[in-house]
Amino acid sequence: MRNHPYNGKNKSAGSNRGNHNVTPFQIKDCALIMRTTDILPALNLREFRAGIAACPVESLYHHFCETVIRPSFDDPEFHNDFARWARRGLHDHILAERLEILDPYAFADMEELRRVVLELIDDRLSEVSLIPWTSEQGPFHFLQATTVVFDTGKSFRNPEEMRDAVAEMTTSSIYYHFWEARRRTPEHRDDLSAWLSQWNKRGEKIIKTILEIDFYFLNLKELQNRLIRAMAVPARG
Amino acid sequence: MIRSLKEYSPIVGPAILNQLEQLALHLKGKKVVHVNSTRTGGGVAEILAWMVPFMRELGIEVSWEIIFGNESFFNVTKMFHNGLQGNPVNLLPRHTDAYEAVNIENAERLRPLLSEADFVFIHDPQPAAILKYTPSRKGRWIWRCHIDASRPHRKVWKYLRPFLENFDASIFSMSEFSQALPHPQCLITPSIDPLSEKNMDLSKRDIESACEKFGLDVNRPILCQISRFDRFKDPLGVIHAYKIVKKFAPVQLVMAGGGADDDPEGMEVLREVQEAAADDPDCHILLLPSDAHRTINALQRAADIIIQKSTREGFGLTVTEGLWKGKPVLGGNVGGIRLQVMNHHTGFLVNSPEGVAQRVRYLLQHREILNAMGDTGREFVRENFLLTRHLREYLTLMVGLQLGFGHRLDVTA
Numbered sequence: 001m002r003n004h005p006y007n008g009k010n011k012s013a014g015s016n017r018g019n020h021n022v023t024p025f026q027i028k029d030c031a032l033i034m035r036t037t038d039i040l041p042a043l044n045l046r047e048f049r050a051g052i053a054a055c056p057v058e059s060l061y062h063h064f065c066e067t068v069i070r071p072s073f074d075d076p077e078f079h080n081d082f083a084r085w086a087r088r089g090l091h092d093h094i095l096a097e098r099l100e101i102l103d104p105y106a107f108a109d110m111e112e113l114r115r116v117v118l119e120l121i122d123d124r125l126s127e128v129s130l131i132p133w134t135s136e137q138g139p140f141h142f143l144q145a146t147t148v149v150f151d152t153g154k155s156f157r158n159p160e161e162m163r164d165a166v167a168e169m170t171t172s173s174i175y176y177h178f179w180e181a182r183r184r185t186p187e188h189r190d191d192l193s194a195w196l197s198q199w200n201k202r203g204e205k206i207i208k209t210i211l212e213i214d215f216y217f218l219n220l221k222e223l224q225n226r227l228i229r230a231m232a233v234p235a236r237g
Numbered sequence: 238m239i240r241s242l243k244e245y246s247p248i249v250g251p252a253i254l255n256q257l258e259q260l261a262l263h264l265k266g267k268k269v270v271h272v273n274s275t276r277t278g279g280g281v282a283e284i285l286a287w288m289v290p291f292m293r294e295l296g297i298e299v300s301w302e303i304i305f306g307n308e309s310f311f312n313v314t315k316m317f318h319n320g321l322q323g324n325p326v327n328l329l330p331r332h333t334d335a336y337e338a339v340n341i342e343n344a345e346r347l348r349p350l351l352s353e354a355d356f357v358f359i360h361d362p363q364p365a366a367i368l369k370y371t372p373s374r375k376g377r378w379i380w381r382c383h384i385d386a387s388r389p390h391r392k393v394w395k396y397l398r399p400f401l402e403n404f405d406a407s408i409f410s411m412s413e414f415s416q417a418l419p420h421p422q423c424l425i426t427p428s429i430d431p432l433s434e435k436n437m438d439l440s441k442r443d444i445e446s447a448c449e450k451f452g453l454d455v456n457r458p459i460l461c462q463i464s465r466f467d468r469f470k471d472p473l474g475v476i477h478a479y480k481i482v483k484k485f486a487p488v489q490l491v492m493a494g495g496g497a498d499d500d501p502e503g504m505e506v507l508r509e510v511q512e513a514a515a516d517d518p519d520c521h522i523l524l525l526p527s528d529a530h531r532t533i534n535a536l537q538r539a540a541d542i543i544i545q546k547s548t549r550e551g552f553g554l555t556v557t558e559g560l561w562k563g564k565p566v567l568g569g570n571v572g573g574i575r576l577q578v579m580n581h582h583t584g585f586l587v588n589s590p591e592g593v594a595q596r597v598r599y600l601l602q603h604r605e606i607l608n609a610m611g612d613t614g615r616e617f618v619r620e621n622f623l624l625t626r627h628l629r630e631y632l633t634l635m636v637g638l639q640l641g642f643g644h645r646l647d648v649t650a
Contacts, residue, residue: 026649028649029256029259031256031260031629031630031632031633032633033423033630033633033634033637033642034423034424034425035421035422035423035424035642036409036412036415036422036424038417058644061644071426071620071621071622071626072576072621073576073577073579073582073583073617073621075579076582137575138413141412141413143412143424146637146642146643146644146645146646147644147645147646148260148633148636148637148645148646148648149645149646149647149648149649150259150260150262150263150636150648150649151259151649152252152255152256152259153255153259154255168252169252170250170252170253170256171620172256173252184645221620
């Protein structure tokens, strides 16, 4: 489980107070506009490294975190574009494995992630005798995206209503409240468990189950189903 | 046939339609103009035929304008089309004069509408110079390139680029197709219409009728490639693959396409394909009229496996169509096919006729895997490549252009 300040522990656990004042959860949704960057496409590992060193932070975020929401296949083997291209473009299985295990949400910020990725590539460059080049797969294109966030006009008022509401959400809404929230909020926490924490005991068990989900290895449909299952936990202790 | 967005609710779910409505709230009353070169025929006209009424349904004031040109203009724009796709062309001053003259005429004719529009979408190179001749522009102008411009002929690109530089944004179908331009280049993949004649559900009877009509035995496996008779679709490679499989399984092959009659090279390829298939009653080469959408739909649905063994491909909407019909696709390892065919999940990427044959034999012996791939492919298309997603991205782009691109634009306030 990722180390984060809530981790299932609620300071006021044991109390049911305050839930009458909880603001309803406003369900939002989002859509991406994908764009190219000014970084030249990479044809080999050296160019790949140079591109990663120079690309905007948004590009790193896109290739690690937005892969689940853009119109593409949710590849169960690779969860970030860098690992996927290392394997399928450069045919470098070792580098692909090292990149694939990186969990972007385990880093303080994207610059820290960039530093680690560059370190991994430098290690790999020192190990190989020939610089890997891409073949028929083509070059790596550095992309970025803008997330447009909008209201759905829907909300839920208490933990009991939450399950049905989550079941009716779009996958992009799940993305916004679960993945994107970790970047957006100061606590790096998903919106659902953050809101549940205001319900003290009524939310505690659900929060615990939600926080146990290793979401980075799930696609959004799978995550939605896990969340629905988590919310099947009786809200009242 | 004009449909309502509500008709898509059983397919994509009400939440997706709500998404469109919510996004469109931020564009209510905006004036949008699409400009292209034809109202019928071709992929762009097909897209605009649904997109324009759907945008109107969402409360946006949309008009669809076409440019009028003479024969020499369309000959030049055909040259541009070929040139953008990488074919060398001999561009002469008389060609560029004809191009610019028609764009000036159309810019003058459309000026009141275009000057007042909040968003102008210029589709492909034919009307691209209109921007230059519309000096008092109020709104945002977007160049939508539907062509694979990844390796344009330099002379054509050098000529067109100055007309494109002043757009506020451009849209390409894939990052691989884009070119460096001094404005945001957005990526919007194409889509299919699940309710169109080509993709709508058909009854078992409809499918069997099509099989009867073309002498196909529904009790034996059917392989199907739908495409123009074009060397880049490798039709001879497909026949080669079929002949390998035929030694092991009682398969039938259908290769169907249209539009070859006005394409001299297409006719030549068709003859070669017919010769290669000549002695085999199970090898069906069908030249279909361009509006035989329902027939194509039935043939794809009758097939056990869809093949798209291209050696060069744009996005590959025939792959999308095949996946939507719940069929595994064996696709050439090129272009947009790579975005859609995932080995062991939605089909297999193949690099040779032998590769096709091997995967066909494997799938025919593993029906449960074949069916599971079909299910995965259909859901993959439902999530990613239906027209509702395509429309959502246009709306998102317009909202983004209104507010300026950043990492996150929150319009909930």
